Amino acid sequence: MGVLDAILERIREERAAERLPIVLFDVDSTLVSTKPRNAAIAREFAAVGAHLHPAVERLADCQPDEMGWLVSDALRARGCEDEAVLEALMDFWFTRFFAGDTLVHDVEVPGAVAFARAVHDAGALVYYLTGRDAPNMGAQTVESLGKLGFPLWRGRVVLHLKPTRAIGDRAYKAGAVDDVRSHLGPVVACFENDPGNANLFVEAFPDAIHVWMQTECAPDADAPRPELLRIADFTG
Numbered sequence: 001m002g003v004l005d006a007i008l009e010r011i012r013e014e015r016a017a018e019r020l021p022i023v024l025f026d027v028d029s030t031l032v033s034t035k036p037r038n039a040a041i042a043r044e045f046a047a048v049g050a051h052l053h054p055a056v057e058r059l060a061d062c063q064p065d066e067m068g069w070l071v072s073d074a075l076r077a078r079g080c081e082d083e084a085v086l087e088a089l090m091d092f093w094f095t096r097f098f099a100g101d102t103l104v105h106d107v108e109v110p111g112a113v114a115f116a117r118a119v120h121d122a123g124a125l126v127y128y129l130t131g132r133d134a135p136n137m138g139a140q141t142v143e144s145l146g147k148l149g150f151p152l153w154r155g156r157v158v159l160h161l162k163p164t165r166a167i168g169d170r171a172y173k174a175g176a177v178d179d180v181r182s183h184l185g186p187v188v189a190c191f192e193n194d195p196g197n198a199n200l201f202v203e204a205f206p207d208a209i210h211v212w213m214q215t216e217c218a219p220d221a222d223a224p225r226p227e228l229l230r231i232a233d234f235t236g
């Protein structure tokens, strides 16, 4: 049995025992691919930063598939070695990546919508715990998740967003653990692409199945704990 089927089976067992199972999902690079958003931001920069370096306008043909963790790698691949220009792109990326209007580029990680729906249909509480912040990205996140078909606007769904952008990801997710526990049901599974956050959930919810999404993560991320299972998408 694959890990996704094992999680659905555990949900059904908990429901049969009249407990409310909880499945925790990170959003970016876990349920939703950030590649199209990053490619769109790079293409925007091709227009606004063209005067900075000849390679910048070559970003106009940027495609989602070539996006890794750092958007600046796409510019480097087009022949720019000027650190100031690469940094200018990263500064531009930062303001655009965390702006709500770029969320129109959200697409699901393959199989994510069907799996989240299966989790909900099986009787679990779907708990989205995302580092997106409510003031700048809340409304667009709701619109995006709804449009993509993720469970929303009904019982057994929580959308937990950062109250402000200023809180660091790790502190925010650590602080959310008590909110997750407040539902009193067992956390049966956690999905996260950042290994440090995934490690945090291993410690907070030792009886759950922990999945580290093999999408992308920061090159200087924490080492993953051995308990973490690895999948690249939700089609398995």
Ligand SMILES: [Mg+2]
Residues within 6 Å of the ligand: 026, 027, 028, 029, 030, 192, 193, 194
């Ligand atoms: Mg993430």
